[in-house]
Amino acid sequence: MIVCGDDALATRLATELHDVYGERVTLLAPPSRSFAAPQPSAAAARLRASALLGRVSAAMNRPDGADGVGSSGQFLLPVQEREAAEPTEEVLREAGAEQAAALALVYEDDETNIRAALAARRLNPRLRLVIRLYNRKLGQHLAQLLDQAALVAMPELESAALDASTTVLSDADTAAPALAATAVAGTSKVVQADGLLLRAVERTPPVRGEVPDPGLCTLALLSSTTNDPAGAEGSDSSGPQSPTLLPDDAAVTVATGRGTVVLEAVSHTGPPLPSRRLAGRGAPLGELFSRRLRWALAGVFAAVLALTVASTLITGDDPLHAVYITLLDVFGIGDPAVGEPTARQLLQLLAGLVGLALLPVLVAASLEAFGAFRGAAALRRPPRGLSGHVVLLGLGKIGTRVLARLRELGIPVVCVEEDPEARGIALARRLRVPVVLGDVTQEGVLEAAKVHRAHALLALTSADTTNLEAALYARSVTPDLRVALRLYDDHFATAVYRTLRAAHPSALTRSRSVSTLAAPAFAGAMMGRQILGAIPVERKVLLFAALEVAEHPRFEGRTVAEAFRPGAWRVIALDTADPAERRPDLAAARSYDSGEHNSGRSGAGLLWDLHPGYVLRSEDRVVLAATRRGLAELLGRRNRPDR
Numbered sequence: 001m002i003v004c005g006d007d008a009l010a011t012r013l014a015t016e017l018h019d020v021y022g023e024r025v026t027l028l029a030p031p032s033r034s035f036a037a038p039q040p041s042a043a044a045a046r047l048r049a050s051a052l053l054g055r056v057s058a059a060m061n062r063p064d065g066a067d068g069v070g071s072s073g074q075f076l077l078p079v080q081e082r083e084a085a086e087p088t089e090e091v092l093r094e095a096g097a098e099q100a101a102a103l104a105l106v107y108e109d110d111e112t113n114i115r116a117a118l119a120a121r122r123l124n125p126r127l128r129l130v131i132r133l134y135n136r137k138l139g140q141h142l143a144q145l146l147d148q149a150a151l152v153a154m155p156e157l158e159s160a161a162l163d164a165s166t167t168v169l170s171d172a173d174t175a176a177p178a179l180a181a182t183a184v185a186g187t188s189k190v191v192q193a194d195g196l197l198l199r200a201v202e203r204t205p206p207v208r209g210e211v212p213d214p215g216l217c218t219l220a221l222l223s224s225t226t227n228d229p230a231g232a233e234g235s236d237s238s239g240p241q242s243p244t245l246l247p248d249d250a251a252v253t254v255a256t257g258r259g260t261v262v263l264e265a266v267s268h269t270g271p272p273l274p275s276r277r278l279a280g281r282g283a284p285l286g287e288l289f290s291r292r293l294r295w296a297l298a299g300v301f302a303a304v305l306a307l308t309v310a311s312t313l314i315t316g317d318d319p320l321h322a323v324y325i326t327l328l329d330v331f332g333i334g335d336p337a338v339g340e341p342t343a344r345q346l347l348q349l350l351a352g353l354v355g356l357a358l359l360p361v362l363v364a365a366s367l368e369a370f371g372a373f374r375g376a377a378a379l380r381r382p383p384r385g386l387s388g389h390v391v392l393l394g395l396g397k398i399g400t401r402v403l404a405r406l407r408e409l410g411i412p413v414v415c416v417e418e419d420p421e422a423r424g425i426a427l428a429r430r431l432r433v434p435v436v437l438g439d440v441t442q443e444g445v446l447e448a449a450k451v452h453r454a455h456a457l458l459a460l461t462s463a464d465t466t467n468l469e470a471a472l473y474a475r476s477v478t479p480d481l482r483v484a485l486r487l488y489d490d491h492f493a494t495a496v497y498r499t500l501r502a503a504h505p506s507a508l509t510r511s512r513s514v515s516t517l518a519a520p521a522f523a524g525a526m527m528g529r530q531i532l533g534a535i536p537v538e539r540k541v542l543l544f545a546a547l548e549v550a551e552h553p554r555f556e557g558r559t560v561a562e563a564f565r566p567g568a569w570r571v572i573a574l575d576t577a578d579p580a581e582r583r584p585d586l587a588a589a590r591s592y593d594s595g596e597h598n599s600g601r602s603g604a605g606l607l608w609d610l611h612p613g614y615v616l617r618s619e620d621r622v623v624l625a626a627t628r629r630g631l632a633e634l635l636g637r638r639n640r641p642d643r
Contacts, residue, residue, distance in 0.1 A: 001526055002095050004028040004087045004116060005106035008488045009132070009171055012519040013104055018079050021527060021632040026095050031083040087116035092123060102128040102526040106171075110134055114142060117166075121146050125153035129166045130525045134397055139168030167525040171518035176401035178517050178536040182484035182510040183390045183406065183456040198544060200535050201264045205257045215262035216609050217572055218252050219625055220245045220537040222259035243538045245627050248566040261537055263572065263625070293368055296361045303354045304330060307347055314343045330355040379425070382414045382434040387453035389414050393440050393470055394461035395424025398486060398514060402460060407431050414449045416440050440470045446477070456482035464488060468496060475504055484510040494539070517541070520628055527635045532623070543626050545635075546575070550618040552634055561612035568630030573623035574607045574614070 001023045003014045014027040084091040087105065097103060103120050105113040110133050117131050129146060133139040146166040181202070200219055221244040244251060252260070304326060311322040328334030329351030337345045389412040392403055399415070400423050406413050415428050415435045428435050438445040440461070451457065457474045459467035467485045474481055483500070487493035493511035500509040520541040524531035532544040549555045555563045555571070564570045606623065616622065626634065 001102045001104070002026045002028060002092075002097060002100050003104045003106065004092075005104070005132075006030050007106075007108055008513075008515040009106050009518060009522070010104075012515040013106060013522050014079050016519045016523040016628070017526065020628045021523065021635070026080045026082060026100075028082050028084055028087060028091070028095055030085055086112065087119075089119040089123065092116065092120055097123045097127060100124065100127060102130065104130040104132075104522060104526055106130075106132040106522065110138070114138075117142070117146060121149050121153075125150040128526065128528070130522055131166065131168045132171060132522070133168050134170055134172060136170070136173075139170070142166070143168050165528075167531075169518075169522055169525060170401075171514055171522075172397045172401040174521045174534070175398060175512070175514045175517040176405050179398065179402050179458065179460065179484065179486065179512055179514075180405040180409070182512065183411065183458055183482065198533070199264050200261050200542075203260050203262055205259055215264045217263050217570065217625075218247060218260050219263055219535075219542055220261040220540075221247050221252065221255045222261065223538060243540055244567070245537060245540055245542055246565075246567055246570050246625060246630075248564070251566065261535075261542075290368055293361070293364055297365070300354060300358050300361060303357075304351075307351050307354065311344075311347055314341070314347065326351055330358065379429060379435040379437070380432055382436065382448065382450050386412070386414070386434075386450050388412065388455045389450065389453075391416065391446070391449045391451050391454045391457045391474075393417075393457070393459045393467065394486075395422045395428065395435075396460070396462055397423060399458075399460040400424035400427055402458060403427060403431070403433065407433065414454070416445060416449050441466060441473075446470065446474060451481070452477050454478070454481065456484065458484050458486075460486040464492065471500070475500070475507065479504055480507045482508045484512060487511055487513055488515060523628075524631065527631075541628060543628065543631050544572075545624050545626060545631055547622060547624055547634065549616045549620040549622060554634070555616045555622065556618050558616055559612060560610045560614050560616065563616060565630065567627065569624050569626035569634065571610065571616070571622045572608065572625050574610055575621040575623070576607050579619050579621075 001017055003010050003017070003025060005011075005013070005027075006029060010027060010029060014025045017023045018025045082095055084095075087107075092103075097120050105116050105120075107113050107116075113131050113133060117129055120127055120129060131139070131142065133142070143166040150166075201215070202222065223243045244255070247255070307330075308319070308323050308326045311317065311326055312319050315322070317325070325334060326347075329348045332352060332355055334348070337348045390406060392399060392406070392413050392415045395403065395415055395417040399417075403413060403415065403424055404427065413433050415424070415433055417425065417435060417437060418439045419425075420437055425435065427433075434449075436445060436448045438448070440446060440459075451474050457471065459470045461467055461470075464487050467487065471483045471485050474483065485493070485496060487496060493513045493516075497509055497511040500507075500511075516539070517536050520543060521531070521534040524534065524543050524545065532546060534541050534543045536542075547555075560571050624631075624634075
């Protein structure tokens, strides 16, 4: 397998494929000179690459298969590293793209990834492509184009399962739910793969005497609840204090006082709403016209109505004609009431006075409406009495996705961004989210964001030192503030978390590495299109995959209960569609009717909450929840006869 990238995600992905899945990996990265000083995070990732990859050779003689030895006992070659400024067609050919099984393009620049994907598809139509793109719509069109190109080049692929698939992922979309969940306890973790939606919910330990809702199944036992500042989160190693993935019923029963992650709901979603719908169709009336102006307009209207009624009673005119005459007098375009009764002359004078009062009201209304429309295009400032909100630092790729996620959850947000042309400024303006422009390390910027009255702080800028400095300063202002930091290196994130927890034991602290959150999903996609998604559980990751029973002898002829291996994998659903009508990509099977998922008929879709005694047959296709190493054992290509 070939991994091409220029940041920490590429290094982490190569390590994931080698250490967890036991694959032979070639890492293609720019030369050292391309990492300039303005990108300290990329340079740091580059320097750490040798350390991450160097431990492979040191672990070649380990018998446990964790790093240097596969589960079948075969020794694995270390990750090969090549240098290239750009992934051109010639560079990809020299790296072995014509014989490779999968290629990951995880450069930060979308254009670079697209250009390399087109070249790789020409070199090898069978190559499985995993592409990192931030633009979702462009990613959908690109995946269809590349798959169509593979079918045109090799028509025989159409009859069989299309192994040369194209998967487009975004590290921002993968990491955003986990980062947003750190700001609010109990936030749902969602795996959304096209039409399939799986929601996992964190639940706090039940109160004594309370019977918890088990949901469809328990996916994990947490090392601590999200509200426990002294929790043991921060270690990816196995131990009594670390989270337990896919526990059995006995472990769930014994583990009292620990939070759980429960698979709560499965549904099918329609097409995503346009981004404009998030901000509403127009500004409300209260923002166009102030309360005083509305009262002034109401007073003028009441005066005109009173004059009309008086004119009708005095002159005996028709009400409609009286309204017309009164409005002419108000606007000063009626004939003078010379020679008419005194009452009519008095009414005309009063109408003229009302018209004089109406003129400044109309001018004020036009100015306020103009100001409101200008304000809609400008950035909002945090309101004076704002409290209980989330302060979001950084509106880059990650911050923009997290902002959208928080607004979907209905959580008030105040953003802080130094660059007025940042990617997320347009989204914040459209969602009418308050934004403070300035450097978070400068005095007064966090105060302007009302950090002293905030509920949580999410430091998601691209610089680790900026995030750490902002977190430390916010803690000095509000010691019990909930803080979550985005840090590139997972080991550094763990060290920061433990230090902040020790310094502020009464406050909740979380640290997250985007590359660590995203790498398992990218690695799973490189193993095949059957990977539906991934959810983070503290510092571990749980994957969802669709597998054919016939290809895995561990499942065929066994019951659902017998096929369950605690800590490795668990069957959570059965595809009841006829084998001839199944789509290669289960997540894209939108024709399934979720309302018939319990009917058991052909084409009915997915059957959830399976009976433990159901015997799995060779023609069945199942949906699994699996750990990284559990899925690697099931998908390990090194154990196949053709390799």
